[in-house]
Amino acid sequence: MEKSKHIAVAGNIGSGKTTLTRQLSKHFNWDAHFEDIDDNPYLNDFYLDMQRWSFNLQIYFLNSRFNQMLSFRKSGKALIQDRTIYEDAYIFAPNLHSMGLMSTRDFENYFTLFTLMSSLIQPPDLIIYLRASVPTLVRQIQKRGRKYEENIRLDYLKRLNERYEAWVESYKLSKLLIIDVDTNNFSDKPEDLSVVIDRVNAELHGLF
Numbered sequence: 001m002e003k004s005k006h007i008a009v010a011g012n013i014g015s016g017k018t019t020l021t022r023q024l025s026k027h028f029n030w031d032a033h034f035e036d037i038d039d040n041p042y043l044n045d046f047y048l049d050m051q052r053w054s055f056n057l058q059i060y061f062l063n064s065r066f067n068q069m070l071s072f073r074k075s076g077k078a079l080i081q082d083r084t085i086y087e088d089a090y091i092f093a094p095n096l097h098s099m100g101l102m103s104t105r106d107f108e109n110y111f112t113l114f115t116l117m118s119s120l121i122q123p124p125d126l127i128i129y130l131r132a133s134v135p136t137l138v139r140q141i142q143k144r145g146r147k148y149e150e151n152i153r154l155d156y157l158k159r160l161n162e163r164y165e166a167w168v169e170s171y172k173l174s175k176l177l178i179i180d181v182d183t184n185n186f187s188d189k190p191e192d193l194s195v196v197i198d199r200v201n202a203e204l205h206g207l208f
Contacts, residue, residue: 005030005204006072006122008081011130011181012160013152014141019187020130020179020196021082027197031079033068047152054096055106061088062114069121084127086171089114091163099159123173126203128196131165132181134158177203 007030009017018034025032037043042060046053065085072079089111097107132140134157141152168176179186179196186193 004076005078005126006081006124007079007126007128007200007204008084008124009128009130010084010087010164012132012137012157012164014137014139014144014157015130015132015181016140016187017082017130020128021080023186023193024197024200025080028078028080028200031075031077032082033072033079034082050096050099050101054093054102055110058088058093058096058102058110059113061092062110062117066117066121073122081124084124085114085118085121086123086167086173087164089118090167091160095156095159095163099156126175126177126200127171128177128179128200129164129168130179130181131168132161134161136182137161175203 007024009021009024011017021032021034024030040057040060042053042057046057062085065083065088068081069085072081093102093107093110093114096102097104102110134154137157138154168178177199179199184192184195186196
């Protein structure tokens with residue numbers, strides 16, 4: 001019996017992670033696991049005052065995703081996850097620190113905890129990175145109309161994109177598939193989604 005697969009979708013805010021997670025879950029009959037947004041007690045406060053709530057938010061996400069990762073391997077099921085624990089540690093938290101929105105003391109505390117947690121988990125079998133330009137991100141953020149995202153700044157998205165590119169360049173823990181969202185509209189075009197599905201199949205099972 002083939003071992004269960006763990007696939008994760010990574011990407012900036014508005015890149016289409018949740019949409020693609022749902023689509024691939026439906027196509028492959030994988031269990032889908034999403035970001036804890038609706039029940040997150042810090043997210044709205046964070047967007048109103050990033051400096052005050054950045055550490056609290058990142059610790060909440062770290063704890064949530066670590067518990068997810070522990071449960072994934074125990075389940076024995078094939079599953080797909082919306083966003084990874086690595087994005088928090090290598091992109092969002094250091095970005096907040098570099099912008100002066102998280103103190104060095106808090107960031108070092110956070111990263112020490114992440115290092116311990118990451119040593120206790122297995123990485124996904126495949127990470128799908130959704131690469132999108134800032135204009136594409138803005139268009140998709142506006143399209144979904146989440147109130148707490150109304151105050152996101154363009155420079156914030158640009159900084160995150162730069163960190164995503166640096167992380168993807170150095171990522172070696174497992175297989176990595178890059179989808180260009182500027183040219184692949186999988187959310188609205190079935191033919192574009194088919195391209196993504198074919199590429200996922202090729203990464204997981206090899207070319208036939």
